[in-house]
Amino acid sequence: MNIQKLAFVILLFISFTICSFPSTSYACKCVEPKSPTKELRESTAVFSGKVIDQLEKGRTQFVLFEVKETWKGLNESQAIVETVNSSSSCGYEFEDGKEYIVYTNETDGHLEVSLCSRTHLLSAASEDLDKLGKGEEPSEQVTLDLSDEDEPPVWMMLSLLVVGFGLAVFYGIKRVKKKVNK
Template sequence: MVKKLSLVFTMFICLSTFALTVKPSVSYACKCVETKSVEKELELSDAVFNGKIIEMKQDKYSRKILFEVTSIWKGLSTSQIVLIDEPSSCSMDFNEGQEYLVYAKNNGNDVLTSNICDRTIELISADKDLLLLGEGRAPTEIVNLENELKQFNLIFWIPFLGIAVLIIVFIWKRKRMENIQ
C-alpha cells in the first residue's frame, strides 16, 4: 500500500512539474503596415500620455506596466495607468525607470495596450511628437495603482496544495494501518 501511494505521489510530482514548465508557444512576426503621422496616431489612440515606468510585472501570458503619468493629451485623467501587453515580437521594449510618450489603444476589455506599430517612444526621442501635440494637461485624479500589479496566482500553488493533501493522506493512512495492527 505504501509503495502504491509513493508511486502515485511521484507521478503526481512529475506530471505537475511537466504541466507547469512545458508549454508550446506560438510566435508571429510583427509587421507594421505603415508609420502613422502624429495626428493620425492621436486620432486612432484611446489614450495619449507621457509618463515614467514605476514597475513592471511579467507573468506567463502578459506583462503589466505601471506608469506615473506626467502629461495627458487624450483619454485619461489619472496620475497612474497600467498598460498590459502580451509578450510577442510586436511588444515594446519598455524599461523600468524610463519615461515614454505612449499612444495606447483599448484592446476591447477596457485594458490599454501599446506595441511597436504605435508611435510610442522614449520621451528623450519624442521631440517631433511633442512639438506637434503641444502642451499636455496634468492628471486631475490622483490614484495609486501599485496593488494592480500584485495578484495571487492560484495556478502556481495548485501543485503544492496537491502535495500537501497527498502527504496528509499518506500520514493518515499510515497511522490507520498502525492502529489496525
C-alpha cells in the same frame, strides 16, 4: 494495494500534474509602424509623461506615469499602463524617471502598451510631436498608487498544495497498513 503500487500511483500523479502545466513561450513580431496620426486614431489613449513608479506582478509590468500632455482618451494627471514584462513578448521596457510618448489600447478596462505601438522616449518623438501638434494639459488632478494587492504569492499556494498532497499520501499509507495488519 501494496506500498509499491501506491508509490507508483503517486509518482504517476505527480508526473501528470507537472506535465499538465507546460510553460508558454511567446515571440514578438511587429508589422511596420503606423504614422503618428493613424496610431492616434487607432489608440484608446495617447499622452506624454514621466515614469514615476513600476510594479512587476507575474508577467505583467504596471507602470505609473505623471501625465504632462494628452492628445486622446485621458484627462487625469496620472495614468497606470500595463505591458508584458518582456520585449520578446512584445512588452515595452520603461525606465524610471524617463519621459515617453505613450500610445495605449484598452483591454478589459486597462490601458495596455505594446512594443509594436509608436510608444517611445519623448526625446526621440519629434516626428510624433510635429504630426500630433500641441496636446492638452490634464484637467483632473489624481494620485494613483501601484501598491501590490493582498494576493498570496504563488510559492505559498504551491507549498500548501504540496503539504496537502503529502498529508493525503501519509494518511493513505497509514490506512493501507491498517488494513494489511487486520
